[in-house]
Amino acid sequence: MSNTPMAASPLTRAVLEIDEYASGLGWDQPARLFALVDTARLRTQEPALAAQLGLEAEQEITGLTPIEQDEIPTGKPLDEFLGTIAWPDAVVGCALTVERLMLPPSAEASVPEGLGEKKLAQWVAEHPDRQEVRMTVAVLRDGARDSALRLRAKDSPTEVLTGSELVPGLAEALKATFEE
DSSP, X not given: OTTSOTTSOXXXXXXXXXXXXXXXXXXXXXXXXXXXXXXXXXXXXXXXXXXXXXXXXXXXXXXXXXXXXXOOOTTSOHHXXXXXXXXXXXXXXXXXXXXXXXXXXXXXXXXXXXXXXXXXXXXXXXXXXXXXXEEEEEEETTSXXXXXXXEGGGOSGGGOEEETTSSHHHHHHHHHTTOO
């Protein structure tokens, strides 16, 4: 995509491409799952699909192409859903974009003791310092990972934070989808 930095690694470019795609859909969206495939291999082995995705004219030889998967079921917790996924060999990685509320570290000391999951979610939703964030996390079969975080309050491509250790729990859950 046009706003993706060319100096970034293929994995970072894929994460930013997915973030840009999700941004174009707006906020308050469901979680979205993507398979990551090797672009050169896709062009060679699936030329019709590559043409459908607009990849036949791409100049880049190395890279990853995100392919959005079917909708994630809404009635099942995300961690349980991820535990049901098995990827074919052609998939070299996967990515997930999900929106959540988060609090700054300074708010951790004020979390009431003994709240259940629903009460805690309600408490966070009502907290004055809460921030809405979209997280895009990607992992490769070899364990490489990258993430992008976009705050709703700073919804701009120049305000997206990237890094490999931003959402370690979600990265681990995605990595587990490649384990047998």
